[in-house]
Amino acid sequence: MQPMMNKSNKENFRKRLSKQSVWSKPGFYLGVVLGLVLLAVLVYQIPAVHERFSWRVDSAVARIYYFFNRPGRDVFVPAEEAVAQMDVMKTQTAAAPPTATPTPTEEPTITPTLEFTPTPTVEPTATPTLKPLPKSVLLEGVKVEPQKANNCGPANLSMLLNFWGWKGDQTVTEQVLKPFIKDRNVMPYEMLDYVQKNTEVNGIVRYGGDLNLVKRLVASGFPVLIERGYANSAEGWMGHYGLIVGYDDETQEVTIPDTYLGVIKMKYEEIDKYWAQFDKIYLVIFPNDRAQEVYDILGPQMDSAYNLQYAFEQVQANLFNQSDAELFFAWYSRGSIMVEMQDSWGAAQSFDEAFKVYATLPEKDRPWRMLWYQTGPFFAYYNMGRYHDVLNLAKQTLTEAKEDALPESWVWKGRAEVMLGLRDDAIASFTRALYWHPGWWVAENELSALGVTPP
Numbered sequence: 001m002q003p004m005m006n007k008s009n010k011e012n013f014r015k016r017l018s019k020q021s022v023w024s025k026p027g028f029y030l031g032v033v034l035g036l037v038l039l040a041v042l043v044y045q046i047p048a049v050h051e052r053f054s055w056r057v058d059s060a061v062a063r064i065y066y067f068f069n070r071p072g073r074d075v076f077v078p079a080e081e082a083v084a085q086m087d088v089m090k091t092q093t094a095a096a097p098p099t100a101t102p103t104p105t106e107e108p109t110i111t112p113t114l115e116f117t118p119t120p121t122v123e124p125t126a127t128p129t130l131k132p133l134p135k136s137v138l139l140e141g142v143k144v145e146p147q148k149a150n151n152c153g154p155a156n157l158s159m160l161l162n163f164w165g166w167k168g169d170q171t172v173t174e175q176v177l178k179p180f181i182k183d184r185n186v187m188p189y190e191m192l193d194y195v196q197k198n199t200e201v202n203g204i205v206r207y208g209g210d211l212n213l214v215k216r217l218v219a220s221g222f223p224v225l226i227e228r229g230y231a232n233s234a235e236g237w238m239g240h241y242g243l244i245v246g247y248d249d250e251t252q253e254v255t256i257p258d259t260y261l262g263v264i265k266m267k268y269e270e271i272d273k274y275w276a277q278f279d280k281i282y283l284v285i286f287p288n289d290r291a292q293e294v295y296d297i298l299g300p301q302m303d304s305a306y307n308l309q310y311a312f313e314q315v316q317a318n319l320f321n322q323s324d325a326e327l328f329f330a331w332y333s334r335g336s337i338m339v340e341m342q343d344s345w346g347a348a349q350s351f352d353e354a355f356k357v358y359a360t361l362p363e364k365d366r367p368w369r370m371l372w373y374q375t376g377p378f379f380a381y382y383n384m385g386r387y388h389d390v391l392n393l394a395k396q397t398l399t400e401a402k403e404d405a406l407p408e409s410w411v412w413k414g415r416a417e418v419m420l421g422l423r424d425d426a427i428a429s430f431t432r433a434l435y436w437h438p439g440w441w442v443a444e445n446e447l448s449a450l451g452v453t454p455p
Helices: 007-024 026-044 047-068 082-094 152-163 170-177 188-198 211-219 268-276 288-302 304-321 324-340 344-360 376-383 387-400 407-419 423-436 441-449
Strands: 136-138 202-206 224-232 236-244 246-248 253-258 262-267 282-286
Touching: 136 211, 152 170, 152 188, 152 224, 152 236, 152 282, 170 188, 188 202, 188 224, 188 282, 202 288, 202 304, 211 224, 211 246, 211 268, 211 288, 224 268, 236 253, 253 268, 262 268, 268 324, 282 288, 288 304, 304 324, 324 344, 324 376, 344 376, 376 387, 376 407, 387 407, 407 423, 407 441, 423 441
Parallel strands: none
Antiparallel strands: 136 246, 202 282, 224 236, 224 282, 246 253, 253 262
């Protein structure tokens, strides 16, 4: 038999319950949580806060998305292998092609170019005697500019321009290079075009670079901007720009003020591997009164035709020494350089081989973002009349991304749709390209060619 509670005890018990009641109600906790969430949302809207943390939020969201929607599962299988296409072309030489079949060599409405690189106005001289290189060099005056989301191109370019006395940051360069922050990539030729049209300095883009050339440029006071692969265990392989400002032969390392990672050092072997994934492309900027110095260092590489042939031979020589993902990159690089050499047949054959290798790779090792950065297969397949391949490849590239913020893929999708008689679809594709890259002359011209006023 339990003792009876007297009046005083009941009152004390009631008071204790009253004091605990607020915290014992689930609704109170829910209100606190919702309040904190609302406060966080409001603080996040502050421009300075949003600019600093938006890319981290986007990265976290992307990781969650790709965890549940694993990219790399789909494999692009060319509908028309290069050999089969050559047979078609031979047949069409002997007989008129069916009226419904577009001529394979038909060019785009606006002939695309991968590179805008007018040779600086310097006069060749006798081959200069190159001085021995210092064992180590570190250029001063390049400050790390932390990038916004997907903004390593504009950020690296502004860092490089600032080295030469330009005043501005990535918020200035991005206005031209990628007006919509979610646009996934900026091409090297676009950065060179920006330099030549918007600054007082000049520049040059070339392929097939090597560390000895980089060291010679850096030792002469010229930072070198390269595009390279970046192995991210959490998000998969991606492309990334890096500005090389120093080297050390003793430690076998280059120094890069990285817009994503801060100042980093990479081993010669490592930088060579990841740089090769982007054809060893490089951008050098220089004041006009120092153009001759760059000419002397580059020598015959100043000539675009020589440079492409040299880069092709380097890739060809190393092609069959590669395996797995590096073999994919080697075939892909061969194709990209052949596109530049205007050899669409050879380029298409190379890309076919690259995609065969891609299909054999484990899903986690597949560089499924490759078309974000290098659009050579679109050029090659289009110029070979393989419009279904262009369309299918563009669709797969756009579908695998969390957001279809890839204006280049949209333009190529539209071009293929035009050739396949899908006019309305093409208009929608070109319009979507302009959504992600407002004012982009390529998409605007494609719409104008269809008699449509760009939005």
